[in-house]
Amino acid sequence: MGSVIAFWILAALVVGSAVGLVVRRNPIHGALFLVVNLGGVAALYLMMHAEFLAAAQVIVYAGAIAVLFVFAIMVLIPGKEETGPDPLRAQRWLAVPLGGFLALEIALVLRSTVFTTSRSPATVPGGVEAVGRLLFTDYLFPFEVTSFLLLAALIGVMALTKRKAS
Amino acid sequence: MVPESHYVALSAVLFVIGVVGVLIRRNPLVIFMSIELMLNAANLALVAFGQRHGTAQGQALVFFVMCVAAAEVAVGLAIIVSIFRMRRRLSVDELSLMRW
Numbered sequence: 001m002g003s004v005i006a007f008w009i010l011a012a013l014v015v016g017s018a019v020g021l022v023v024r025r026n027p028i029h030g031a032l033f034l035v036v037n038l039g040g041v042a043a044l045y046l047m048m049h050a051e052f053l054a055a056a057q058v059i060v061y062a063g064a065i066a067v068l069f070v071f072a073i074m075v076l077i078p079g080k081e082e083t084g085p086d087p088l089r090a091q092r093w094l095a096v097p098l099g100g101f102l103a104l105e106i107a108l109v110l111r112s113t114v115f116t117t118s119r120s121p122a123t124v125p126g127g128v129e130a131v132g133r134l135l136f137t138d139y140l141f142p143f144e145v146t147s148f149l150l151l152a153a154l155i156g157v158m159a160l161t162k163r164k165a166s
Numbered sequence: 167m168v169p170e171s172h173y174v175a176l177s178a179v180l181f182v183i184g185v186v187g188v189l190i191r192r193n194p195l196v197i198f199m200s201i202e203l204m205l206n207a208a209n210l211a212l213v214a215f216g217q218r219h220g221t222a223q224g225q226a227l228v229f230f231v232m233c234v235a236a237a238e239v240a241v242g243l244a245i246i247v248s249i250f251r252m253r254r255r256l257s258v259d260e261l262s263l264m265r266w
Contacts, residue, residue: 007168011176018180018203022187027195034199041206048173050213050225060232065202065239072243073195076250095189103182110178114171130222131229139226146233153237160244 003047010047014040031069038062052128173214180207192257194246198239205235 014037021033042057135143180203187200209228216224 003168007172011172014176015179015183018183018187021196021199021203022183022191027193027199030196030199034202037203038206041210044173044176044210045213047168048170048213048217050217050228053209053213053225053228056229056232060236061202061206065236068239068243069195069199072247075247076195092190095186098189099182099186102185103178106178106182110171110174114174127222131225134222134226135229138223139230142230146230149237150233153240157240157244160241160248 007044007047010040010043014044027073028070031066031073034069035062035066038066049127050131052131170214170218174211177207177210177214180204180210194249194258195243197258198242198246202235202239205231 017033017036017040021030021037024030024033038057038061042054042062045051045054045057184200184202184204184207187203188197191197191200209231212224212228212231214224216222216227
């Protein structure tokens with residue numbers, strides 16, 4: 001019973017912060033809403049006994065990515081507000097019905113597959129240990145490729161943001 | 167104990183909010199944050215499905231998604247910063263030029 005109440009509180013927090021991120025005009029508020037959202041999702045991971053992911057979520061997303069967003073917003077202060085007339089306002093109104101259509105579609109797919117069979121919740125064996133074992137045995141090659149991807153991103157970012165020496 | 171279908175439904179709601187955010191906003195930074203929202207929704211669904219099948223494979227997959235998201239954000243923000251240096255404005259509707 002307690003976990004159900006916790007789930008609904010967290011769900012309200014996560015959905016509310018997501019809506020706030022989309023609705024607020026100031027990107028700084030959006031970044032703060034994003035931090036709340038990521039923290040809520042980390043708590044949801046904890047509720048699903050994915051402790052490693054909860055820690056990684058806080059460190060990687062709420063720690064690194066959110067700070068990166070705030071830095072970028074600070075660097076781009078003149079461009080932070082969406083001002084001026086919207087040249088594509090008519091097209092933008094289409095977005096809401098399209099989003100509703102997507103929601104309907106996902107709901108239909110879920111109804112036909114996920115919600116039909118209600119399996120009893122199985123517990124993930126081992127938690128952190130199981131994830132680590134998988135990462136360094138079955139997924140060793142993707143793991144190494146990921147490290148290479150991060151290196152490539154590092155070098156690419158430096159090359160992209162370097163000022164021309166002129 | 168909350169059934170996984172609840173988590174999957176929540177992730178679907180989050181994903182739709184992210185899609186609407188990408189569609190209605192003009193600021194590329196906010197669009198990026200909405201993309202992060204969608205990635206998070208997908209991660210939540212992956213963990214829920216992994217728990218449903220009783221394996222940790224979903225969690226391993228989420229780890230890779232997180233790494234790719236970190237790389238994507240770094241490169242994307244670098245591109246946005248360099249575009250801003252060049253044009254002094256930020257609006258995705260004006261960025262129709264593929265070269266300079």
